[in-house]
Amino acid sequence: MLEAHDVFKVYDTRGVETRALDGVSLEIEAGEFTALAGPSGSGKTTLLNLFGALDSATSGSIRLDGQELSELKPAELAHLRLHQLGFVFQAYNLIPVLTARENVEFVMELQGIPAAERRERSLAVLAEVGLADLEAKRPLEMSGGQQQRVAVARAIVTNPRLVLADEPTANLDSHTAERLLDLMEEMNREHGVTFLFSTHDPMVIEKARRVVRLRDGRIFADEARAA
C-alpha cells in the first residue's frame, strides 16, 4: 500500500543542512496498526509527513498504491489527501470557528458529498467516538481528549484507506489517551482502516502491532507483534 524507498530528507535552514531522513526504506500494508517510534529528531514525523503527501523527499521514492507522490501537482496531492488519507495531529487539530459536527462535515463538503448525507454520516461517526451530545460544541468548549476524538471522527468519516496520526496522545492524560487508542484500534479492527502513528508514547508503542524504530533518520528496528 505505502512504500518508501531509499528516502532522504535534508532541511536547509539558513545554509545549515540537517539530514532528517537518511536512506529510509519501508513498506506499510493495508490494515496495519503501526507505530513509528523514536526520540525527538529521529525523523518519525518527517517520514509521516512524506507518507501523508504533506512534504516532499529530497531524494528517493514514496509510493501510495504504486503512485509516485513526487510526480503529483499540488492540487493532485490535495485531492489525494482529501480522498485517500485521514490525519490526526498532536493538538489544535480542529477549525475553531466550526462546531464538532461542522468540523467533521467539512472534509465531506470538500469532497462534494450532499448536505443530508454529510449530516447523517457526521452524526453517526460522532456517536461512534462517543461525542453524540457534543455535536454543537466548538473546539474551545471541549476538553483536549474530546477534541482529539473529533479529529479522529473527521479522519475516518470519509472512509480513508490510511490514517496518519502524529503524536495523537502527546497532550492527553493517560486515561484519555488510552480511550483514544482503544477507539482507533477498534476502527482498525472493525473497519480495516490502516493506522500509522509517529510517537514516543510507550502506551501507543505497546498497543501497536508493528513498531518501526528510528534514530538519527534511520530505521534501526522493525518489530511485528501478534494481534
Added chain:
Amino acid sequence: MPIEGALLGTVRGLLRPSTWRIALRNVARNTRRTAIVLTAITVGLSSMLLAMAINYGMIFQMIQTAIRTDLGHVQVHARGWSDQPGIEWTLSQTRTEAGLTPAPGKVLAAAPRVRGEGLVFSPRASVGVRVLGVDPVREAELSAVAASVTEGQYLGSEQRRVVVGERLAERLKVGVGDKVVVSVQDVLGDMTGEAFRIGGTFRTASRDIDEGVVFLRIGEGQALFGLEDAVTEWVLLAEADGDEEALREEVGARLGDEVEVSTWKELRPFLVQMMDMFKQTGWVLYAAIFIAMAFGIANVLLMAVMERIREIGILMAIGMAPGRVVASIVAESIVLTGLGVAGGVALGLFSIEALSGGIDLSRWSEGLVTWGIPPKIVPALPEGELWVPVGIATITALLASLWPAVRAVRIRPAEAVRHI
C-alpha cells in the same frame, strides 16, 4: 499551480455556503480588530459620501441658480445668434408662440424676452448692464427673480419701472422710487435711452444677476431697442431636470430651421465643465479612501493569515485545494468590506438626510454668490453615484485579499501543522 485551475477552484470555493459561514465567523473572531477596521471603512466611506454630496449639492444649486434666474432649461433664438449674439437676431413673438402652442410635453413654463446690452445711469453713477425685457407674468413662472424681491415690487402693470439687484442699486446709489436712465444701442445702431423708476430690488444667489441685469417690461424693452413686436429669445422651463435634451428635440422639430434651440449646457458650458471637474475630484477622493482601505484590509487579513498558519496548514492537510484556500481569504475580505461599506453607506446616507435642511455657509456668502451658490448648501447624491463606491469597494476587497491569499497558499502544510 496552473492559474486556470486555481481560479476555478477559487470561484467554486466562493460558491460554497460553508466558505461564507467560516468567513463570517472568522471576521467575528477578533472583535476588537474587526471593529477598528470596520470603523475606519465606515467613517472613511461615509465622510467621502457626505463630501461628495456637498460637492454635488453645490454644483446642483449653482446650476439651479443659473436655470432659474437666467437660462431656463432651453432657449430659442434666431438661427445665427450663437455665432455672434446680438439684438439683431430676432424672432417674431407671435409666430414663435404659435409654434409653441400647445406647449411641448414636459414644459412647465415658457416666456419671451428681449435681451440686449446697455448702460444704466443714476445721478451718481453709471454701470454697464444687460437689459432684459420680460413678460412679468410668464417670467415669474420660470424665474426666481420675481420671488426674490426684497424691497418694492416686481414688474407689474405700472409703466416705466425697472427692477434691479440690491448690488446694482448699491453701485448706482439708488433705492426704490429713484429715477435711472437706461441707455442702449437700438437695432439700427442708434443710441437711445429712456428714464425709469426703480420699482423694486431683489437678491438672488447669483452675483452676475444681482449686479449686472436690469429687468423691465417686454413692451418697453422692444420700444427701447426698436424691435416693434419682435423678441430676441424664448426661454422654456422643463418639468424636470434632465428633460432638456428631449425638449430641445421637440421644440427644434416644431419651429424648423429658422431657429436654433439650445440647452442650458450649451449656453453655459462652464457649468458642465464644473460638474465634470467635481466628478474628477470625486475619483481622487475615492482613490484616496479606497487605497487606504485596501491597505487596512490587507493588513488585517495578513495578520489573520499569520495567526492561523497552523489552521490553514491543517485545512490543506485534510485536502483543501489551493483555490479553496484563496476563496476563504477572499470571502473574508468581502465580508469585512461588505460590512464596512454597508455601515459607511448607511452612515453617509443618514448624514446626508440629517443635513437635508441645508448647511449654512452664509459666512462665506460673498464668495459663494460669485459662483451662483446660495449660502445654504443642501447635500445631494445622484442615485447612480451610490453604486460607484460599492463597486469600487468590492474590487478593493478582492485586490486587498490577493496578497494575504498568496501568502496563505504558499504555506507548506508540513511546517504549518507544527506551527504554534
